[in-house]
Amino acid sequence: MRNLFALLRKHYFFFMFIILEVLSFSLIINHNNYPNTVFFNSTNQITGSTYRLFSNISEYLSLRKANLELAEENAILRNQIKYAFVVTDTNSFLYKDTLFRFISAMVVNNSIHKRNNYFMLNKGKKHGVKPEMGVISPRGTAGIIISVSKNYSTAMSLLHNKVQVSAKIKKNNQSAIVIWNGRNYREGILEDIPTHINLYQGDSIITSGNSFFFPEGILIGIVKKHERQFEENLNKATITFATDFNSIKHVYIAKNLMVGQQREQINSLQND
Amino acid sequence: MTNPVWKNIVFFVFLVLIQVLIFNNIQLSGYINPYIYVVFILVLPFETPNWLLLLSSFLLGLCIDFFTHTIGIHAAACTFMAFCRPGVISYLSSSKNIEPGMKPSIRDLGFSWFLSYSIILIFLHHLLLFYLEVFRFNEILLTLTRVIISTFVTLILVIIINYFFFKTK
Numbered sequence: 001m002r003n004l005f006a007l008l009r010k011h012y013f014f015f016m017f018i019i020l021e022v023l024s025f026s027l028i029i030n031h032n033n034y035p036n037t038v039f040f041n042s043t044n045q046i047t048g049s050t051y052r053l054f055s056n057i058s059e060y061l062s063l064r065k066a067n068l069e070l071a072e073e074n075a076i077l078r079n080q081i082k083y084a085f086v087v088t089d090t091n092s093f094l095y096k097d098t099l100f101r102f103i104s105a106m107v108v109n110n111s112i113h114k115r116n117n118y119f120m121l122n123k124g125k126k127h128g129v130k131p132e133m134g135v136i137s138p139r140g141t142a143g144i145i146i147s148v149s150k151n152y153s154t155a156m157s158l159l160h161n162k163v164q165v166s167a168k169i170k171k172n173n174q175s176a177i178v179i180w181n182g183r184n185y186r187e188g189i190l191e192d193i194p195t196h197i198n199l200y201q202g203d204s205i206i207t208s209g210n211s212f213f214f215p216e217g218i219l220i221g222i223v224k225k226h227e228r229q230f231e232e233n234l235n236k237a238t239i240t241f242a243t244d245f246n247s248i249k250h251v252y253i254a255k256n257l258m259v260g261q262q263r264e265q266i267n268s269l270q271n272d
Numbered sequence: 273m274t275n276p277v278w279k280n281i282v283f284f285v286f287l288v289l290i291q292v293l294i295f296n297n298i299q300l301s302g303y304i305n306p307y308i309y310v311v312f313i314l315v316l317p318f319e320t321p322n323w324l325l326l327l328s329s330f331l332l333g334l335c336i337d338f339f340t341h342t343i344g345i346h347a348a349a350c351t352f353m354a355f356c357r358p359g360v361i362s363y364l365s366s367s368k369n370i371e372p373g374m375k376p377s378i379r380d381l382g383f384s385w386f387l388s389y390s391i392i393l394i395f396l397h398h399l400l401l402f403y404l405e406v407f408r409f410n411e412i413l414l415t416l417t418r419v420i421i422s423t424f425v426t427l428i429l430v431i432i433i434n435y436f437f438f439k440t441k
Contacts, residue, residue, distance in 0.1 A: 016326050024330070051339075
């Protein structure tokens with residue numbers, strides 16, 4: 001026993017190094033399966049208020065641009081109000097059931113240059129935000145909430161290797177998947193395009209509505225380059241993201257009101 | 273403020289803040305992420321006990337992790353860097369005598385010594401950090417490019433900080 005202690009004391013530097021590395025790696029691994037975000041919730045409050053202090057300053061500098069973007073969005077929304085349509089036959093005017101509610105939020109911290117990028121929003125549990133809600137910017141899809149504290153929430157942006165957005169090609173409703181390859185924050189990859197589909201530069205890629213996160217028809221990006229390879233079953237294309245992640249500031253959190261029922265359905269299917 | 277322990281704690285907080293508030297937002301072509309905070313591990317005095325070296329580096333990494341949502345990655349890289357530090361010092365200092373009271377800085381040990389000392393340690397830190405961040409092997413060359421470019425940018429900033437805080441006599 002005494003020899004053991006002597007050995008430990010002699011090489012304590014090495015053993016301590018091993019212990020600390022094991023600790024870090026267990027943190028990395030625990031963190032990588034992402035519902036396990038206990039750490040976030042405890043630290044969100046501190047880091048969130050530090051970031052907000054400095055974000056307030058930079059907000060002032062980009063107010064003009066933010067105003068412009070919001071005004072543009074207002075115009076689009078105005079076009080969708082009931083009085084913007086000519087109602088010829090009131091009986092056939094169809095209202096869809098509300099499926100999504102939107103909570104407006106501000107980005108207080110953002111990254112784009114990592115392999116896995118996150119941004120933090122100034123809305124939290126108090127405002128009804130929950131994990132696994134989608135985040136959209138005025139221009140298009142932005143990310144998915146992964147953890148929530150009382151006043152803040154953290155979302156992984158589309159610039160993350162765990163995010164796959166279920167998408168479809170607007171012109172022909174063919175479904176595909178959007179991922180990010182870690183190179184350029186402006187460009188994503190559209191995967192699993194059937195070989196018989198031909199895409200052209202400028203074709204719109206929108207959300208499919210198959211996932212719980214995003215409503216159907218939100219713009220993800222537009223096609224930049226499509227290379228067809230005939231020997232493979234499914235093709236890839238490069239798209240330009242609709243959202244400029246570098247200047248993202250005002251966003252909306254999409255709250256799916258039916259998520260519980262949808263989950264239940266899927267679980268009952270899996271149990272059978 | 274004359275106590276070196278307090279001085280280093282203030283330096284620690286200062287580096288964490290400028291890293292997360294300024295340098296994490298610096299945008300240089302998407303490949304470059306300067307991680308200036310490692311200068312803390314580089315310039316700790318030679319007399320720092322090894323356990324304190326490891327522990328403070330681990331805590332430094334963890335603090336950065338909390339702000340960047342990369343729990344554990346910076347901590348692992350910093351601990352590794354701190355572990356390599358004594359070895360690198362004894363490898364480089366065989367020709368030079370380290371007297372008590374000296375710090376690993378350009379002022380005390382000369383430019384070329386400090387350059388090779390920091391280039392090795394920063395490279396090791398960035399190597400582990402970037403590969404842990406990617407966590408897969410199919411982007412191995414792209415990641416290596418990012419490691420090398422970022423190492424040089426961090427190195428330049430470390431040298432500037434060194435001239436800034438350790439003024440020549």
